[in-house]
Amino acid sequence: xxxxxxxxxxxxxxxxxxxxxxxxxxxxxxxxxxxxxxxxxxxxxxxxxxxxxxxxxxxxxxxxxxxxxxxxxxxxxxxxxxxxxxxxxxxxxxxxxxxxxxxxxxxxxxxxxxxxxxxxxxxxxxxxxxxxxxxxxxxxxxxxxxxxxxxxxxxxxxxxxxxxxxxxxxxxxxxxxxxxxxxxxxxxxxxxxxxxxxxxxxxxxxxxxxxxxxxxxxxxxxxxxxxxxxxxxxxxxxxxxxxxxxxxxxxxxxxxxxxxxxxxxxxxxxxxxxxxxxxxxxxxxxxxxxxxxxxxxxxxxxxxxxxxxxxxxxxxxxxxxxxxxxxxxxxxxxxxxxxxxxxxxxxxxxxxxxxxxxxxxxxxxxxxxxxxxxxxxxxxxxxxxxxxxxxxxxxxxxxxxxxxxxxxxxxxxxxxxxxxxxxxxxxxxxxxxxxxxxxxxxxxxxxxxxxxxxxxxxxxxxxxxxxxxxxxxxxxxxxxxxxxxx
Amino acid sequence: xxxxxxxxxxxxxxxxxxxxxxxxxxxxxxxxxxxxxxxxxxxxxxxxxxxxxxxxxxxxxxxxxxxxxxxxxxxxxxxxxxxxxxxxxxxxxxxxxxxxxxxxxxxxxxxxxxxxxxxxxxxxxxxxxxxxxxxxxxxxxxxxxxxxxxxxxxxxxxxxxxxxxxxxxxxxxxxxxxxxxxxxxxxxxxxxxxxxxxxxxxxxxxxxxxxxxxxxxxxxxxxxxxxxxxxxxxxxxxxxxxxxxxxxxxxxxxxxxxxxxxxxxxxxxxxxxxxxxxxxxxxxxxxxxxxxxxxxxxxxxxxxxxxxxxxxxxxxxxxxxxxxxxxxxxxxxxxxxxxxxxxxxxxxxxxxxxxxxxxxxxxxxxxxxxxxxxxxxxxxxxxxxxxxxxxxxxxxxxxxxxxxxxxxxxxxxxxxxxxxxxxxxxxxxxxxxxxxxxxxxxxxxxxxxxx
Numbered sequence: 001x002x003x004x005x006x007x008x009x010x011x012x013x014x015x016x017x018x019x020x021x022x023x024x025x026x027x028x029x030x031x032x033x034x035x036x037x038x039x040x041x042x043x044x045x046x047x048x049x050x051x052x053x054x055x056x057x058x059x060x061x062x063x064x065x066x067x068x069x070x071x072x073x074x075x076x077x078x079x080x081x082x083x084x085x086x087x088x089x090x091x092x093x094x095x096x097x098x099x100x101x102x103x104x105x106x107x108x109x110x111x112x113x114x115x116x117x118x119x120x121x122x123x124x125x126x127x128x129x130x131x132x133x134x135x136x137x138x139x140x141x142x143x144x145x146x147x148x149x150x151x152x153x154x155x156x157x158x159x160x161x162x163x164x165x166x167x168x169x170x171x172x173x174x175x176x177x178x179x180x181x182x183x184x185x186x187x188x189x190x191x192x193x194x195x196x197x198x199x200x201x202x203x204x205x206x207x208x209x210x211x212x213x214x215x216x217x218x219x220x221x222x223x224x225x226x227x228x229x230x231x232x233x234x235x236x237x238x239x240x241x242x243x244x245x246x247x248x249x250x251x252x253x254x255x256x257x258x259x260x261x262x263x264x265x266x267x268x269x270x271x272x273x274x275x276x277x278x279x280x281x282x283x284x285x286x287x288x289x290x291x292x293x294x295x296x297x298x299x300x301x302x303x304x305x306x307x308x309x310x311x312x313x314x315x316x317x318x319x320x321x322x323x324x325x326x327x328x329x330x331x332x333x334x335x336x337x338x339x340x341x342x343x344x345x346x347x348x349x350x351x352x353x354x355x356x357x358x359x360x361x362x363x364x365x366x367x368x369x370x371x372x373x374x375x376x377x378x379x380x381x382x383x384x385x386x387x388x389x390x391x392x393x394x395x396x397x398x399x400x401x402x403x404x405x406x407x408x409x410x411x412x413x414x415x416x417x418x419x420x421x422x423x424x425x426x427x428x429x430x431x432x433x434x435x436x437x438x439x440x441x442x443x444x445x446x447x448x449x450x451x452x453x454x455x456x457x458x459x460x461x462x463x464x465x466x467x468x469x470x471x472x473x474x475x476x477x478x479x480x481x482x483x484x485x486x
Numbered sequence: 487x488x489x490x491x492x493x494x495x496x497x498x499x500x501x502x503x504x505x506x507x508x509x510x511x512x513x514x515x516x517x518x519x520x521x522x523x524x525x526x527x528x529x530x531x532x533x534x535x536x537x538x539x540x541x542x543x544x545x546x547x548x549x550x551x552x553x554x555x556x557x558x559x560x561x562x563x564x565x566x567x568x569x570x571x572x573x574x575x576x577x578x579x580x581x582x583x584x585x586x587x588x589x590x591x592x593x594x595x596x597x598x599x600x601x602x603x604x605x606x607x608x609x610x611x612x613x614x615x616x617x618x619x620x621x622x623x624x625x626x627x628x629x630x631x632x633x634x635x636x637x638x639x640x641x642x643x644x645x646x647x648x649x650x651x652x653x654x655x656x657x658x659x660x661x662x663x664x665x666x667x668x669x670x671x672x673x674x675x676x677x678x679x680x681x682x683x684x685x686x687x688x689x690x691x692x693x694x695x696x697x698x699x700x701x702x703x704x705x706x707x708x709x710x711x712x713x714x715x716x717x718x719x720x721x722x723x724x725x726x727x728x729x730x731x732x733x734x735x736x737x738x739x740x741x742x743x744x745x746x747x748x749x750x751x752x753x754x755x756x757x758x759x760x761x762x763x764x765x766x767x768x769x770x771x772x773x774x775x776x777x778x779x780x781x782x783x784x785x786x787x788x789x790x791x792x793x794x795x796x797x798x799x800x801x802x803x804x805x806x807x808x809x810x811x812x813x814x815x816x817x818x819x820x821x822x823x824x825x826x827x828x829x830x831x832x833x834x835x836x837x838x839x840x841x842x843x844x845x846x847x848x849x850x851x852x853x854x855x856x857x858x859x860x861x862x863x864x865x866x867x868x869x870x871x872x873x874x875x876x877x878x879x880x881x882x883x884x885x886x887x888x889x890x891x892x893x894x895x896x897x898x899x900x901x902x903x904x905x906x907x908x909x910x911x912x913x914x915x916x917x918x919x920x921x922x923x924x925x926x927x928x929x930x931x932x933x934x935x936x937x
Contacts, residue, residue: 030618165801
């Protein structure tokens with residue numbers, strides 16, 4: 001059916017004009033001497049969160065969004081890769097992916113076929129602080145998809161042949177990671193910052209060494225300790241109502257119980273950062289060098305969350321940020337440069353990164369440090385205001401889709417954000433002062449104590465980087481990063 | 487593309503519905519449209535779910551319009567559109583938008599260039615001011631220095647997305663193999679380095695005058711807006727953009743492969759990769775939607791024929807994918823697969839050929855067809871969730887308008903898939919995927935330096 005014209009607010013003459021496809025209103029040229037000023041901002045309209053519980057105590061948060069007939073159902077489990085036991089780094093990630101490889105009476109192929117046939121998306125993933133099984137489905141097919149999701153989340157079977165398939169898939173994926181400069185630099189960077197003994201020093205998926213050792217029992221052990229109703233929550237977002245969706249969730253998740261609480265891993269403390277070190281990783285023939293510079297940053301629980309958001313936006317968190325303007329728009333060394341504080345349960349990495357043309361590698365590193373030094377100094381008022389507005393005024397768009405809303409709720413749950421966190425977000429950003437920005441820059445950036453990782457064509461970049469005299473230079477191979485090539 | 491590393495492919499060839507357990511309701515999307523005296527076509531769509539609006543402009547020009555020795559120019563030009571205009575100094579475009587809480591980007595393909603600005607609803611006027619200023623007054627602020635700077639940025643975009651990207655050269659070579667020299671799809675959208683070096687300020691002036699006319703563009707304004715007020719605002723800001731004739735359509739003889747084109751290239755990678763490619767019907771032509779479903783049945787999901795055999799059962803491939811890449815002048819269908827260590831592209835190709843032949847001989851099951859069509863239908867709903875940005879509702883309205891003349895072609899598009907029978911699938915596989923008229927490209931690991 002065609003809905004060609006929304007006519008309520010138009011006059012009859014305008015409708016005729018529209019039907020003729022021409023505009024009848026004569027216009028004077030607009031005033032282009034200055035940009036139009038914004039009207040009054042719309043109030044942030046946050047979707048209401050209905051907080052409920054199933055009969056087994058499993059909490060359920062429900063948000064109704066009735067724009068599109070889809071639903072997003074997430075089972076969030078408050079254990080992730082940070083809970084991998086020592087020597088078993090990668091087990092949480094492999095356990096998550098294995099949930100879909102056999103569950104209840106269904107095989108991996110049957111699960112995939114049923115989900116695909118319903119036009120649904122089902123995924124089981126893990127990150128540092130959580131695991132999750134997420135279902136996105138046309139709401140008309142929600143009741144058909146939930147039993148499959150419940151099998152995957154509550155009754156995984158960890159078949160041995162499927163474990164071998166996933167093991168080979170991941171080992172081959174690690175092999176292919178050696179091709180990709182951003183992957184190499186990020187794996188190397190984490191290891192150099194956190195070392196072998198801290199979980200953050202090893203990729204979520206583990207290493208070839210650990211991947212080779214995992215058994216179905218390892219996966220089951222992690223699953224049993226993590227996937228318990230006392231350690232989980234359900235989120236339901238979309239074209240649903242509480243009275244209709246709760247009985248469905250009760251039917252599929254209400255009888256879930258767990259045998260016993262499992263042990264939880266504690267992350268070790270991290271060391272004070274050493275003096276500035278430069279690591280060059282040889283990737284012969286690279287037309288670009290992948291640069292990553294940083295240090296251990298902050299946990300999500302930091303009291304400096306809002307000032308850090310603003311400071312990082314100025315440094316490398318937006319298009320007009322200093323790193324991007326310098327490396328891209330002034331010098332043209334790169335397609336884009338950025339910086340980021342990755343905040344997790346414990347202090348995650350801060351890093352600034354860019355891919356730069358090989359013959360400008362040293363120049364680019366110098367410009368990175370120019371900006372990392374400059375951010376310690378007072379920030380001009382206009383730049384500060386722009387960054388605060390950029391972060392806060394578009395905040396409504398963080399609640400647009402079912403996926404957006406469910407991600408916000410997951411953050412709130414995993415990191416124990418206060419009930420008024422969303423409502424106060426804009427005000428908290430706007431309250432950040434120039435002094436705050438300078439304080440957190442000085443507290444967390446420390447240009448003299450940064451690790452610099454550069455993946456590139458060693459013979460082309462080494463002399464220039466050494467000549468910068470930034471600190472001790474260590475040359476590494478890709479084998480040093482990933483282990484010997486199989 | 488202005489900033490994101492990879493081109494988001496707008497999955498326009500999608501929607502449909504077979505009658506699975508419960509059919510979801512129909513998608514309805516209200517809009518209004520009008521054309522300004524200068525020829526700019528405007529489409530308005532209200533969506534009040536969040537207090538944001540988007541300004542989405544499509545210029546009906548892409549790399550297919552480029553001149554010899556100036557490949558990559560349409561995309562380089564896209565970059566210049568963010569560098570200021572008559573009443574906007576260099577840098578102010580982004581500064582003003584960020585200060586208003588806005589985001590923006592653009593992308594270039596063979597047939598079109600698109601731009602979007604997402605802003606809080608109270609800054610719609612600013613977005614229209616900026617969008618109209620660069621349409622009306624771009625050249626007033628353009629200098630050879632601006633061109634030089636963005637040339638360097640684009641060269642780095644090329645290094646990042648092609649040369650330093652594993653297998654990145656393959657898509658460039660595939661275009662060269664599929665299309666004869668002189669055909670506008672022969673060269674890559676990102677262009678060749680030498681041509682990027684050669685692009686001049688004079689080229690910018692000529693290209694802008696020829697292709698960036700209001701009559702060669704369409705504008706969608708969507709989001710938390712009032713249509714009547716927004717219409718007045720659009721009329722105000724685009725009223726001083728002068729009219730200019732739109733370029734005529736591209737006329738190019740149809741192309742066909744007449745034999746197997748084979749090539750092997752080397753890359754700094756661990757594993758080889760196989761690319762098979764065919765020339766196929768243009769977007770929205772008969773066969774186009776059918777080939778989306780053929781791709782799904784061959785390689786969409788664990789139960790697809792190629793994934794199940796190559797990756798799941800035989801375990802000789804790390805991955806396999808298939809897709810119909812729909813475009814205005816000609817489409818291509820590709821199958822891409824990576825052998826596991828110890829296996830070869832030849833092994834994969836044998837199995838792939840077996841499965842294609844099987845699909846050509848025997849119709850797939852009704853279940854396979856329905857599974858594909860149900861997924862396509864769901865993707866249609868998922869694409870309704872976001873208004874702005876690449877692939878949001880505004881971008882889709884503009885795409886449908888550009889390609890069909892009708893912004894609201896959602897249901898017609900959907901109907902293409904709903905109408906398919908299992909016999910159509912095997913017929914399309916037989917007609918469009920012949921074994922003796924295709925491109926076979928292999929990427930092999932480089933012997934030296936592939937550590």
